[in-house]
Amino acid sequence: GDLPSRLHAKEFYAKYEPREILGKGVSSTVRKCFEKKTGTEYAVKIIDISGEKGETYQVAQVKKDTYREINILRMCAGHDNIIELHDWFETPTFIFLVFELCKKGELFDYLTEVVSLSEKRTRIIMRQLLEAVLFVHDKGIVHRDLKPENILLDDNLNVKVSDFGFATTVTDHELTGKEVFSLCGTPGYLAPEVLAVSMYDNAPGYGKEVDMWACGVIMYTLLCGSPPFWHRKQMLMLRAIMQGNYSFGSPEWDDISDVPKDLISKLLVVEPSNRLNIKECLAHPFFVREVSYRVLGP
Protein backbone atom coordinates (compact mmCIF):
# COMPACT_ATOMS: atom_id res chain seq x y z
CA GLY A 1 0.00 0.00 0.00
CA ASP A 2 0.96 3.62 0.53
CA LEU A 3 2.62 2.98 3.88
CA PRO A 4 5.65 5.15 4.52
CA SER A 5 8.71 3.36 5.83
CA ARG A 6 10.92 4.95 8.45
CA LEU A 7 13.95 2.88 8.95
CA HIS A 8 15.59 3.94 12.18
CA ALA A 9 14.63 2.90 15.69
CA LYS A 10 16.31 6.05 16.96
CA GLU A 11 13.52 8.08 15.36
CA PHE A 12 11.03 6.41 17.67
CA TYR A 13 13.29 6.88 20.71
CA ALA A 14 13.93 10.50 19.74
CA LYS A 15 10.21 11.24 19.86
CA TYR A 16 8.99 8.88 22.61
CA GLU A 17 10.19 7.62 25.94
CA PRO A 18 9.05 4.07 26.72
CA ARG A 19 7.77 3.15 30.18
CA GLU A 20 6.30 0.09 31.93
CA ILE A 21 4.80 -2.93 30.17
CA LEU A 22 0.99 -2.89 29.80
CA GLY A 23 0.51 -6.20 28.03
CA LYS A 24 2.24 -8.96 26.09
CA GLY A 25 1.28 -10.98 23.03
CA VAL A 26 2.96 -13.74 21.05
CA SER A 27 5.28 -11.50 19.06
CA SER A 28 4.56 -8.12 20.62
CA THR A 29 4.97 -6.16 23.82
CA VAL A 30 2.79 -3.17 24.66
CA ARG A 31 4.35 -0.43 26.80
CA LYS A 32 3.20 2.87 28.12
CA CYS A 33 5.25 5.69 26.59
CA PHE A 34 5.17 9.44 26.43
CA GLU A 35 5.75 11.85 23.60
CA LYS A 36 8.67 14.04 24.62
CA LYS A 37 7.46 17.17 22.85
CA THR A 38 3.94 17.21 24.29
CA GLY A 39 4.24 15.06 27.43
CA THR A 40 1.17 13.14 26.24
CA GLU A 41 1.03 9.47 27.26
CA TYR A 42 0.45 6.74 24.68
CA ALA A 43 0.62 2.96 24.43
CA VAL A 44 3.21 1.55 22.02
CA LYS A 45 2.88 -1.95 20.59
CA ILE A 46 6.40 -3.12 19.78
CA ILE A 47 6.40 -5.97 17.27
CA ASP A 48 9.58 -8.03 16.97
CA ILE A 49 10.50 -8.65 13.32
CA SER A 50 14.17 -9.53 13.88
CA GLY A 51 13.97 -13.34 13.62
CA GLU A 52 16.72 -15.96 13.66
CA LYS A 53 18.31 -17.54 10.59
CA GLY A 54 15.75 -19.74 8.91
CA GLU A 55 12.83 -17.70 10.22
CA THR A 56 12.56 -15.55 7.12
CA TYR A 57 9.14 -16.95 6.33
CA GLN A 58 7.69 -16.26 9.80
CA VAL A 59 9.16 -12.76 9.83
CA ALA A 60 7.67 -12.01 6.42
CA GLN A 61 4.31 -13.25 7.69
CA VAL A 62 4.46 -11.10 10.87
CA LYS A 63 5.32 -8.06 8.73
CA LYS A 64 2.51 -8.76 6.29
CA ASP A 65 0.04 -9.21 9.17
CA THR A 66 1.22 -5.99 10.79
CA TYR A 67 0.81 -4.00 7.55
CA ARG A 68 -2.70 -5.40 7.28
CA GLU A 69 -3.41 -4.38 10.89
CA ILE A 70 -2.15 -0.85 10.16
CA ASN A 71 -4.24 -0.56 6.99
CA ILE A 72 -7.37 -1.70 8.78
CA LEU A 73 -6.72 0.63 11.73
CA ARG A 74 -6.52 3.50 9.27
CA MET A 75 -9.71 2.43 7.51
CA CYS A 76 -11.46 2.34 10.89
CA ALA A 77 -10.04 5.63 12.16
CA GLY A 78 -12.29 8.35 13.49
CA HIS A 79 -14.76 6.46 15.69
CA ASP A 80 -14.99 7.22 19.41
CA ASN A 81 -15.12 3.54 20.34
CA ILE A 82 -12.22 2.35 18.18
CA ILE A 83 -8.62 2.64 19.32
CA GLU A 84 -6.75 5.46 17.59
CA LEU A 85 -3.41 4.76 15.90
CA HIS A 86 -1.44 7.94 16.58
CA ASP A 87 1.87 7.14 14.88
CA TRP A 88 3.99 4.26 13.60
CA PHE A 89 7.59 3.38 12.78
CA GLU A 90 9.34 0.51 11.08
CA THR A 91 12.97 -0.47 11.65
CA PRO A 92 14.87 -3.60 10.54
CA THR A 93 14.10 -5.26 13.89
CA PHE A 94 10.87 -3.74 15.20
CA ILE A 95 7.61 -2.18 14.14
CA PHE A 96 6.27 0.39 16.63
CA LEU A 97 2.54 1.14 16.67
CA VAL A 98 1.72 4.14 18.87
CA PHE A 99 -1.88 4.12 20.13
CA GLU A 100 -3.96 6.37 22.33
CA LEU A 101 -3.57 5.13 25.91
CA CYS A 102 -6.45 3.34 27.61
CA LYS A 103 -5.66 3.97 31.25
CA LYS A 104 -8.29 1.65 32.68
CA GLY A 105 -6.90 -1.30 30.69
CA GLU A 106 -8.86 -4.35 29.55
CA LEU A 107 -12.58 -4.89 30.00
CA PHE A 108 -11.42 -8.36 31.11
CA ASP A 109 -9.61 -6.92 34.16
CA TYR A 110 -12.47 -4.56 34.96
CA LEU A 111 -14.85 -7.53 34.90
CA THR A 112 -12.55 -9.60 37.12
CA GLU A 113 -12.53 -6.72 39.58
CA VAL A 114 -16.30 -6.19 39.72
CA VAL A 115 -17.20 -9.91 39.00
CA SER A 116 -20.31 -9.02 36.99
CA LEU A 117 -22.07 -5.94 35.64
CA SER A 118 -25.58 -4.61 36.25
CA GLU A 119 -27.98 -4.62 33.30
CA LYS A 120 -27.55 -0.86 33.10
CA ARG A 121 -23.70 -1.00 32.96
CA THR A 122 -23.92 -3.89 30.50
CA ARG A 123 -26.19 -1.80 28.26
CA ILE A 124 -23.74 1.12 28.31
CA ILE A 125 -20.72 -1.07 27.51
CA MET A 126 -22.51 -3.24 24.91
CA ARG A 127 -23.95 -0.23 23.09
CA GLN A 128 -20.48 1.29 22.69
CA LEU A 129 -19.03 -2.05 21.58
CA LEU A 130 -21.85 -2.51 19.05
CA GLU A 131 -21.50 1.06 17.71
CA ALA A 132 -17.85 0.21 16.98
CA VAL A 133 -18.88 -3.08 15.34
CA LEU A 134 -21.46 -1.24 13.20
CA PHE A 135 -18.77 1.17 12.01
CA VAL A 136 -16.35 -1.66 11.23
CA HIS A 137 -18.95 -3.86 9.47
CA ASP A 138 -20.18 -0.91 7.39
CA LYS A 139 -16.66 -0.65 6.01
CA GLY A 140 -16.71 -4.32 5.00
CA ILE A 141 -14.35 -5.33 7.79
CA VAL A 142 -14.77 -8.19 10.24
CA HIS A 143 -12.78 -7.98 13.50
CA ARG A 144 -12.70 -11.76 14.22
CA ASP A 145 -11.10 -11.46 17.67
CA LEU A 146 -13.64 -9.66 19.85
CA LYS A 147 -13.16 -10.63 23.49
CA PRO A 148 -12.81 -8.75 26.80
CA GLU A 149 -8.97 -8.78 26.52
CA ASN A 150 -9.21 -6.76 23.30
CA ILE A 151 -11.81 -4.30 24.52
CA LEU A 152 -10.05 -1.48 26.35
CA LEU A 153 -11.38 1.25 28.63
CA ASP A 154 -10.20 4.84 28.82
CA ASP A 155 -10.25 7.18 31.83
CA ASN A 156 -14.02 7.62 31.63
CA LEU A 157 -14.65 3.89 31.13
CA ASN A 158 -15.42 4.48 27.46
CA VAL A 159 -15.05 1.39 25.28
CA LYS A 160 -12.18 1.31 22.76
CA VAL A 161 -12.17 -1.75 20.52
CA SER A 162 -8.55 -2.71 19.83
CA ASP A 163 -6.30 -5.47 18.48
CA PHE A 164 -7.20 -5.57 14.80
CA GLY A 165 -4.47 -8.20 14.33
CA PHE A 166 -6.97 -10.79 13.04
CA ALA A 167 -9.26 -8.32 11.30
CA THR A 168 -9.76 -8.59 7.57
CA THR A 169 -11.88 -7.19 4.80
CA VAL A 170 -14.71 -9.45 3.78
CA THR A 171 -17.55 -9.64 1.40
CA ASP A 172 -20.09 -11.82 3.21
CA HIS A 173 -19.09 -15.50 3.41
CA GLU A 174 -15.95 -15.01 1.42
CA LEU A 175 -13.56 -16.34 4.05
CA THR A 176 -12.59 -19.95 3.79
CA GLY A 177 -10.54 -22.53 5.62
CA LYS A 178 -7.25 -21.06 4.52
CA GLU A 179 -8.14 -17.82 6.30
CA VAL A 180 -8.95 -19.42 9.60
CA PHE A 181 -6.73 -18.70 12.55
CA SER A 182 -5.33 -21.48 14.69
CA LEU A 183 -7.11 -22.65 17.81
CA CYS A 184 -4.13 -22.02 20.07
CA GLY A 185 -5.67 -19.42 22.37
CA THR A 186 -8.91 -19.72 24.29
CA PRO A 187 -11.56 -20.70 21.77
CA GLY A 188 -14.38 -19.53 24.05
CA TYR A 189 -15.33 -16.66 21.75
CA LEU A 190 -15.07 -18.49 18.43
CA ALA A 191 -18.31 -18.95 16.48
CA PRO A 192 -19.40 -22.48 15.51
CA GLU A 193 -18.86 -21.78 11.80
CA VAL A 194 -15.23 -20.84 12.52
CA LEU A 195 -14.69 -24.14 14.32
CA ALA A 196 -16.43 -25.96 11.47
CA VAL A 197 -14.02 -24.46 8.94
CA SER A 198 -11.09 -25.84 10.90
CA MET A 199 -12.69 -29.28 11.27
CA TYR A 200 -14.35 -30.11 7.95
CA ASP A 201 -12.96 -29.69 4.44
CA ASN A 202 -16.36 -28.97 2.93
CA ALA A 203 -17.49 -26.40 5.53
CA PRO A 204 -18.81 -23.12 4.14
CA GLY A 205 -16.83 -19.91 4.78
CA TYR A 206 -17.82 -17.34 7.33
CA GLY A 207 -18.29 -13.58 7.61
CA LYS A 208 -19.40 -10.73 9.84
CA GLU A 209 -21.71 -13.04 11.82
CA VAL A 210 -18.68 -14.29 13.79
CA ASP A 211 -18.42 -10.87 15.45
CA MET A 212 -22.10 -11.02 16.42
CA TRP A 213 -21.55 -14.42 18.05
CA ALA A 214 -18.59 -13.00 19.99
CA CYS A 215 -20.77 -10.07 21.12
CA GLY A 216 -23.28 -12.59 22.46
CA VAL A 217 -20.54 -14.40 24.38
CA ILE A 218 -19.23 -11.09 25.75
CA MET A 219 -22.69 -9.90 26.82
CA TYR A 220 -23.40 -13.20 28.58
CA THR A 221 -20.04 -12.99 30.37
CA LEU A 222 -20.57 -9.37 31.46
CA LEU A 223 -23.95 -10.11 33.03
CA CYS A 224 -23.11 -13.24 35.00
CA GLY A 225 -19.31 -13.12 35.34
CA SER A 226 -18.57 -16.42 33.61
CA PRO A 227 -18.60 -17.45 29.94
CA PRO A 228 -21.48 -19.42 28.36
CA PHE A 229 -19.27 -22.14 26.90
CA TRP A 230 -16.72 -23.52 29.24
CA HIS A 231 -15.43 -26.98 30.07
CA ARG A 232 -12.20 -28.25 31.57
CA LYS A 233 -11.93 -30.65 28.64
CA GLN A 234 -11.47 -28.50 25.54
CA MET A 235 -13.12 -31.09 23.28
CA LEU A 236 -16.34 -30.85 25.32
CA MET A 237 -16.22 -27.09 25.21
CA LEU A 238 -15.83 -27.13 21.41
CA ARG A 239 -18.77 -29.52 21.15
CA ALA A 240 -20.91 -27.22 23.31
CA ILE A 241 -20.08 -24.30 21.00
CA MET A 242 -20.85 -26.34 17.85
CA GLN A 243 -24.21 -27.32 19.34
CA GLY A 244 -24.96 -23.90 20.80
CA ASN A 245 -25.37 -25.68 24.10
CA TYR A 246 -25.46 -23.13 26.94
CA SER A 247 -27.95 -22.16 29.63
CA PHE A 248 -28.97 -19.29 31.89
CA GLY A 249 -28.01 -21.16 35.05
CA SER A 250 -29.24 -20.60 38.57
CA PRO A 251 -28.51 -18.68 40.76
CA GLU A 252 -26.43 -16.26 38.61
CA TRP A 253 -29.27 -15.54 36.19
CA ASP A 254 -32.18 -15.59 38.66
CA ASP A 255 -32.31 -11.81 39.11
CA ILE A 256 -31.57 -10.88 35.51
CA SER A 257 -34.56 -9.83 33.42
CA ASP A 258 -35.83 -11.52 30.23
CA VAL A 259 -34.91 -8.72 27.82
CA PRO A 260 -31.10 -9.23 27.88
CA LYS A 261 -31.59 -13.02 27.89
CA ASP A 262 -33.70 -12.66 24.75
CA LEU A 263 -30.97 -10.65 23.03
CA ILE A 264 -28.25 -13.15 24.01
CA SER A 265 -30.36 -16.05 22.76
CA LYS A 266 -30.70 -14.29 19.37
CA LEU A 267 -26.93 -13.86 19.11
CA LEU A 268 -25.81 -17.31 20.29
CA VAL A 269 -27.53 -18.97 17.32
CA VAL A 270 -25.50 -21.72 15.64
CA GLU A 271 -26.78 -21.02 12.10
CA PRO A 272 -25.09 -17.72 11.11
CA SER A 273 -27.92 -16.60 8.81
CA ASN A 274 -30.40 -16.84 11.70
CA ARG A 275 -28.25 -14.72 14.01
CA LEU A 276 -29.06 -11.04 14.52
CA ASN A 277 -26.89 -8.76 12.40
CA ILE A 278 -25.42 -5.58 13.85
CA LYS A 279 -28.34 -3.32 12.89
CA GLU A 280 -30.95 -5.74 14.25
CA CYS A 281 -28.91 -6.11 17.41
CA LEU A 282 -28.82 -2.35 18.09
CA ALA A 283 -32.58 -2.19 17.46
CA HIS A 284 -33.32 -4.85 20.10
CA PRO A 285 -35.55 -3.76 23.03
CA PHE A 286 -32.59 -4.16 25.40
CA PHE A 287 -31.20 -0.92 23.97
CA VAL A 288 -34.51 0.96 23.87
CA ARG A 289 -35.67 -0.38 27.22
CA GLU A 290 -35.97 2.99 28.99
CA VAL A 291 -38.34 4.21 26.28
CA SER A 292 -40.51 1.12 26.06
CA TYR A 293 -40.81 0.86 29.85
CA ARG A 294 -42.02 4.43 30.11
CA VAL A 295 -44.52 3.91 27.31
CA LEU A 296 -45.77 0.53 28.46
CA GLY A 297 -45.61 1.07 32.24
CA PRO A 298 -44.49 -1.55 34.75
Ligand code: ADP
Ligand atom coordinates in the same frame (compact mmCIF):
# COMPACT_ATOMS: atom_id res chain seq x y z
P1 ADP B 1 -1.91 -8.91 20.81
O1 ADP B 1 -2.16 -8.91 19.35
O2 ADP B 1 -0.55 -9.38 21.19
O3 ADP B 1 -3.04 -9.57 21.59
P2 ADP B 1 -2.99 -6.35 21.71
O4 ADP B 1 -3.09 -5.22 20.75
O5 ADP B 1 -4.26 -7.06 22.05
O6 ADP B 1 -1.86 -7.35 21.21
O7 ADP B 1 -2.31 -5.81 23.06
C1 ADP B 1 -1.99 -6.70 24.12
C2 ADP B 1 -2.42 -6.11 25.44
O8 ADP B 1 -1.74 -4.86 25.69
C3 ADP B 1 -3.90 -5.75 25.52
O9 ADP B 1 -4.70 -6.86 25.84
C4 ADP B 1 -3.89 -4.69 26.63
O10 ADP B 1 -3.79 -5.28 27.91
C5 ADP B 1 -2.59 -3.95 26.35
N1 ADP B 1 -2.85 -2.79 25.47
C6 ADP B 1 -2.85 -2.80 24.12
N2 ADP B 1 -3.15 -1.59 23.63
C7 ADP B 1 -3.34 -0.77 24.69
C8 ADP B 1 -3.69 0.64 24.83
N3 ADP B 1 -3.89 1.41 23.77
N4 ADP B 1 -3.83 1.12 26.08
C9 ADP B 1 -3.63 0.33 27.16
N5 ADP B 1 -3.31 -0.97 27.10
C10 ADP B 1 -3.15 -1.53 25.88
Ligand code: MG
Ligand atom coordinates in the same frame (compact mmCIF):
# COMPACT_ATOMS: atom_id res chain seq x y z
MG1 MG C 1 -5.02 -9.03 21.99
